[in-house]
Amino acid sequence: MTRIYGERADRLRKLFEAAPDEKFTNQVLFERMGAASVGQAEERKNIRNTLPSLVRCGFLKKDGLGSGATYQSTGNAKKRPKATPAELAERKRQRNALRTAQHAVRTRAARVELQAANTPAPAKLKAVEPGETVEQFLARGGRVQRLVATWEQAA
Known part of the structure; x- marks a missing residue:
């Protein structure tokens, strides 16, 4: 307000x-x-x-x-009386003390540990079996279409 x-x-x-x-x-x-x-x-x-x-x-x-x-x-009073400047200063001091205490707990080691716990493990890769070569593919009766590169078209 x-x-x-x-x-x-x-x-x-x-x-x-x-x-x-x-x-x-x-x-x-x-x-x-x-x-x-x-x-x-x-x-x-x-x-x-x-x-x-x-x-x-x-x-x-x-x-x-x-x-x-x-x-x-209605005759109802304010729910909470207006705070004096001293009360406001005390509330601010308490808020800052709580914030400082929370920050002290969160050391770098704790943050790194928390980050490590929340980071998903990398997916394990399956072992790749060698496929067939172009020569094996041609020997099987396969056909290879060769596309001309742009730098070959300029010549």
Whole structure:
């Protein structure tokens, strides 16, 4: 989720938390979010795009379709509270430690061994028995057609 999208969702949540029993149409939402004026079409579109995700996560309830649809708070809080910068840094540190540990286990010898185990064995070639020579073929009554090479045609 992008930062701007998250900020817009937070602003919408606060708007609905301030009036939990009130039903909002798109137009009322636009007015309360300050996006009802001319030149704010992009912001209105972004608000309309944010609302379905709030419905899917159970924060809002939608009644109706199209421009007559109304949205109301369900009273459900966010499933996961917003992490503080310290918590985000700790998660990143844990992720990097796990990644480093996994990389240390995968030494070159282990990678070579894994590659050898996953490489199919070469197919064994059957012993080739010698065939007959051209002279033997002609002696049997065979006929040989000789094709002229391109460099012989130029002469």
